[in-house]
Amino acid sequence: MPDHKYEKAEFPIEGIGPAFATQAIERILRSTDGVVDVKINSVDGRAYITYDPRRTNFSGLLKTIKGLGVNIRTVSGRFGIRGMTCASCVTHIEKALRQTQGVLSASVSLGTEQARVDYLPSMTSLDLVKEAVKSVGYRAVEAPAPESQEGADREQAEREAEYRSLMRKFWFAAILSLPIMALSYPDLVPGLREWMPMGSPERRIVWGLLGVLTLPVMVWAGSQFYTGMWAALKHRSANMHTLIAIGISAAFLYSGVAVAFPQLFPTAALAEVFWDVTAVVVALVVLGLALELKAKGRTSEAIKKLIGLQAKTARVIRDGKEIDLPVEEVLAGDVVIVRPGEKIPVDGEIVEGSSAIDESMITGESIPVEKRAGDEVIGATLNKTGSFRFRALKVGKDTALANIIRMVQDAQASKAPIQRIVDSVAGYFAPAVMILAIIAFVAWYNFGPDPRIIYATITLVTTLIIACPCALGLATPTSLTVGIGKGAENGILIRSGEALQTAKKLDTIVLDKTGTITRGEPALTDVVTADGFNEDEVLRLAASLERGSEHPLGEAIVKGAEARNLSLEKAAEFAAIAGQGVSGVLEGRTVLLGNARLMRDRGIDISGFTGEWERLAEEGKTPMYLAVDSRAAGLVAVADTMKPDSKAAIASLRRMGLEVIMLTGDNLRTAQAIARQAGVDRVLAEVLPQDKAHEVQKLQLEGKTVAMVGDGINDAPALAQADVGLAIGTGTDVAIESSDITLIKGSLTGVVTAMDISRATMRNVYQNLIGAFGYNVLGIPVAMGLLYPFFGLLLSPLIAAAAMAFSSVTVVTNANRLRYFKAKGGAV
DSSP states (O other): OOOOOOOGEEEEEOOOSHHHHHHHHHOOOOOOOTEEEEEEEEETTTEEEEEEETTHHHHHHHHHHHHTEEEEOOOEEEEEEESSSSSHHHHHHHHHHHSSSSSSEEEEEETTTTEEEETTTOOOOOOHHHHHHHHHTOOEEOOOOTHHHHHHHHHHHHHHHHHHHHHHHHHOOOOOOOHHHHOOOGGGGHHHHHHHHHHHHHHHHHHHHHHHHHHIIIIIITHHHHHHHHHTTTTTOOOOHHHHHHHHHHHHHHHHHHOOOOSSSGGGGGGOOOOHHHHHHHHHHHHHHHHHHHHHHHHHHHHHHHTTTTTTEEEEEETTTTEEEGGGGTTOOOEEEEEEOBBBBSSEEEEEEEEEEEEEEOOOOSEEEEEEEEOEEEETTOOOOOOOEEEEOOGGGSHHHHHHHHHHHHHHSSSSSSHHHOOOOOTTTTHHHHHHHHHHHHHHEEEESHHHHHHHHHHHHHHHHHHOOOHHHHHHHHHHHHHHHHHHHTTTEEEOHHHHHHHTTTEEEEEIIIIIIIIEEEEEEEEEOOTTTTHHHHHHHHHHHHTOOHHHHHHHHHHHHHHOOOOOOOOOEEEEETTTTTEETTTTTTEEEEEEHHHHHHHHOOGHHHHHHHHHHHTOOEEEEEEEETEEEEEEEEEEEEEETHHHHHHHHHHHOOOEEEEHHHHHHHHHHHHHHHHHOOEEOSSGGGHHHHHHHHHHTTTTEEEEEOOSSHHHHHHHHSEEEEEOOOOGGGGGGGGEHHHSSSTTTTHHHHHHHHHHHHHHHHHHHHHHHHHHHHHHHHTTTTHHHHHOOOHHHHHHHHHHHHHHHHHHHHHHHGGGGSSSOOOO
């Protein structure tokens, strides 16, 4: 076969391994049907494949390479799209993007008017991707950078300008529609019927002038319908603009023929005009577009709020001087000064001073957090009390706020599975409506009552105009945009529409114990004393012995003593006894701290503490005996304590109908003690970290739809295995990559709120879809004249235009109701 018929593909790859692995991959790829030649350069990390496009394609090669466990380096791009009107536009743009060489995936959102594309930088560029959008008749524009207030303001200004343009067109069409409507029906207006009787030259002249008045309405105020139709026609497709343009043109042409050639009609009564249909339909539909644009702008309020959180300036030390700079000019490594009441400009670490910081705008936690030297601070949070200096670590697009905004924007541009179904249906919607309109025309013309041509024309125009693919296209993305934004306002980062839809179906939620239900670090809980000792003395001796210890239990005892302001001594002759405890001399007395085995080995009677020890162990705590000079002095208990709101959050999850399961590596006794405190019925204990994903899989095999809640790092395999993975973290430690939903606030109340938002959003989506489908399913048959044989009712094109214009506005308005949503179980 001639070489010119082959095509070449270049894949940037990583994670191939040694030379023998490279050779094995080459051998497998060469054996793939359609592959002619393979060369892998492990030095520059690229695979060069020559293939026969008749036997395989780029997507097939990509799937084969990924199936071999090889990672392919990709780039993600996001940009705005202008000119979309309905779901069929989305379908055409996505098809064009996916057919672009080098594009791996593409998702277009009608709600946000943005596209997100993953592509291979070695094969294409973002400019070429945008050219694909332009080639199908739409305009690609820059999307504002996540951290850019200026970009957001520019986008808002563009929306406002478009809104003002549409309103100007509406008022122009509306004002001209008034005389056009009045003079189109002279028989209904006293005085006019005598001046312009049917068939008179006066009526014909006036109607001719009305045609001249209607022409600028159609050509200027309705110009977007014709440009949209032409763009679709160039690619052999149809959209909402096609339906409107054909409808108003049919009414205009019929009227023009009736005025210019009345003799073509059998009777004068048939030579009617529909100038008013053209003018009023244009006015109403343009008004609907303007109101829809305004309502769509409100769906992205959450993003605007997040961008608005960014500080505008920062006080930086440069060359020993304090200078005020725009926040964009702050560099990593700069030392920044923050005074009371000021916003923290970027992410960093405190080097001097302390303060209480309000992080509610990022985490949703209303109580200010105490910060001191060595603690991290998050940009856009508010300094409440003290002054401090911090070293900037992350600036610009790397800050926590910029990452949150970027993640929310990507999620809003994603699709829920139900939306993909709607988009595929909507792709056939406009052609189907055109066929139905023609069927209605033919049926009325052949079988309808006289005047048949009038009735046939009315049903044709009304059927085309009443259909609203726009409402179908907006039903899902507008709700997702508001719902995902609502989550972001409350410190809940929802990664995709698919995660949001799946969360609605959950019936089981698995909670990792450590760091999720509990604080994740041990704390002093109990001090029990023998006669002759008090709590402070027992705790002081235990803490003095553990002073300087790096063991978590020892650190907990020391922190407990410090919290009571007890002064600690340095132990002499300190010794650590493996598997038993520690010993030392304090104030001339021999002190032991450890387990029962240590006490028995030293001959110390601990029988007086058996009951207390068992009680504490039953509660999931770790009790340790303290002995002084061979006498039992007391017990000190340490435990990984529950977070204060865990019990209430778990109760809320159970009220939602979710089965709550606790997963832990602890022994069964300790795990059951924590479960009793937390209100969890089912416990999976003694589970090794590597087996957590297997436990989630076993639950899924029981037919359950499972969510896993963990810290997002140690639990990554289980989070990935679950139907929905929720990572709990704080601030910049959020493990975004390993989860479907990330909770910035380290609290289980965020899980409750996430479930509430998911259910409310999907309920809103279903309301919109039922409304949009119901409107079209009922409206189109009525427009075709279904009610006429039974009730003598025929829908006016003017009413059809009003219904069509406001159906999409209703959908967007319903989605905006989510902005006022309050969670029942969590803190929204």
